[in-house]
Amino acid sequence: MELTRIRLSNTVFEGRNDAYVVHGDTTTLIDTGVSTPAVRTDLVDGLSEAGVPLAELDRILLTHWHADHSGLAGELAAESGATVFAHEADVPLVAGDDDAFAALWARRDDRFEEWGIPPNKREELREFRTEFAGATGASVAVEPLTDGDRVAAGDGHLSVVHLPGHAAGLVAYETVAPADPAEAFVGDAILPEYTPNVGGADLRVDRPLAQYVDSLDRLAARDLDRAWPGHRDPIDDPAGRAGEIRTHHVERTRRVIEALDDRGPADTWTVSARLFGDLDGIHILHGPGEAFAHLDHLERHGVIERDGREYRLVEPGTDVPALFPNTKY
Numbered sequence: 001m002e003l004t005r006i007r008l009s010n011t012v013f014e015g016r017n018d019a020y021v022v023h024g025d026t027t028t029l030i031d032t033g034v035s036t037p038a039v040r041t042d043l044v045d046g047l048s049e050a051g052v053p054l055a056e057l058d059r060i061l062l063t064h065w066h067a068d069h070s071g072l073a074g075e076l077a078a079e080s081g082a083t084v085f086a087h088e089a090d091v092p093l094v095a096g097d098d099d100a101f102a103a104l105w106a107r108r109d110d111r112f113e114e115w116g117i118p119p120n121k122r123e124e125l126r127e128f129r130t131e132f133a134g135a136t137g138a139s140v141a142v143e144p145l146t147d148g149d150r151v152a153a154g155d156g157h158l159s160v161v162h163l164p165g166h167a168a169g170l171v172a173y174e175t176v177a178p179a180d181p182a183e184a185f186v187g188d189a190i191l192p193e194y195t196p197n198v199g200g201a202d203l204r205v206d207r208p209l210a211q212y213v214d215s216l217d218r219l220a221a222r223d224l225d226r227a228w229p230g231h232r233d234p235i236d237d238p239a240g241r242a243g244e245i246r247t248h249h250v251e252r253t254r255r256v257i258e259a260l261d262d263r264g265p266a267d268t269w270t271v272s273a274r275l276f277g278d279l280d281g282i283h284i285l286h287g288p289g290e291a292f293a294h295l296d297h298l299e300r301h302g303v304i305e306r307d308g309r310e311y312r313l314v315e316p317g318t319d320v321p322a323l324f325p326n327t328k329y
Helices: 037-049 073-080 091-095 098-115 119-130 208-221 238-263 268-276 283-300
Strands: 003-007 018-022 028-030 059-061 083-087 142-145 150-153 156-162 171-175 183-187 226-229 304-307 310-313
Touching: 003 037, 018 037, 018 226, 028 150, 059 073, 059 150, 073 083, 083 091, 091 098, 091 142, 098 268, 098 283, 119 283, 208 238, 208 283, 226 238, 238 268, 238 283, 238 310, 268 283, 283 304, 283 310
Parallel strands: 028 059, 059 083, 083 142, 183 226
Antiparallel strands: 003 018, 018 028, 150 156, 156 171, 171 183, 304 310
16 A cells, blocks of 8 residues: 655644545545645645645545544545545534534533533633634535445555544544555544543543443454554554553543542542643543543443532442453454
8 A cells, every 4th residue: 555644734632633645546535634724735735745636636535523634625625526435423524514513512512511611611612612713624525434334545445444432433444454564544543642532522422431442442453563543653553552542541440430539529520620630722621521431431330420410439449440341353
């Protein structure tokens, strides 16, 4: 597989974005970056350096709906005629469906109330989001994909691997066996430095932590030689990195139990402050979202109970690793 990595200048979230060109008969772009003039310049210049005029793009594969991965898809598709693909769960948001976004914002408001985020912090988050108005880009027609689909890319095909957790429709695009080396474009399923946010990054995801850990197990079981993430540098031991992130979440769950044991009943915002301290910018969403994902997991296992907004510890001596049985695929 002949590919080119294009580094994009967005650094707001998990570090500089990556977009990838797969060269061949079906010229394919994987992820696009956020819809800003600077990132568009980075991308078009990168395509040119890779010998790919924008007009020669045949298709755009998106790993998930977040603007830093899909924002330029509509604009690029309109100019090149490329077909845009995304997992069926994310198609409405990528396409810019007003009803889908209205439902997401309504769920956000409900969660903020449930989590106990203070009004001043909600306003700070609104101001942060206003800075990025338009980042999701133009609306676009999107072809739906589902787990196990194969899509033409370059001179071969890529297999779609559904890895929900960070986003409901997050997918990896994996080289088809017996490709050597075995590689996949994994979006934000795993990242080389940060642990992808779970719980706040996509409020549509039910059982966010359980789904994400299952996805880590599934990704580890692919036995990949290399993963190409949506941010920063390639990952040469994807299974090992998935295991590190899994262990991180086990330890974070232990910290949530300790916080409730030390403090007594607390709401999500209070637990988030115990985990992460004072928060600003996008972390006003991601911090309590992460805390919620772990509290939700503990509640479903009967370790804690919720009364209104507050959670209370009922099983302080829980065997935390046992709450994360390894999923077999």
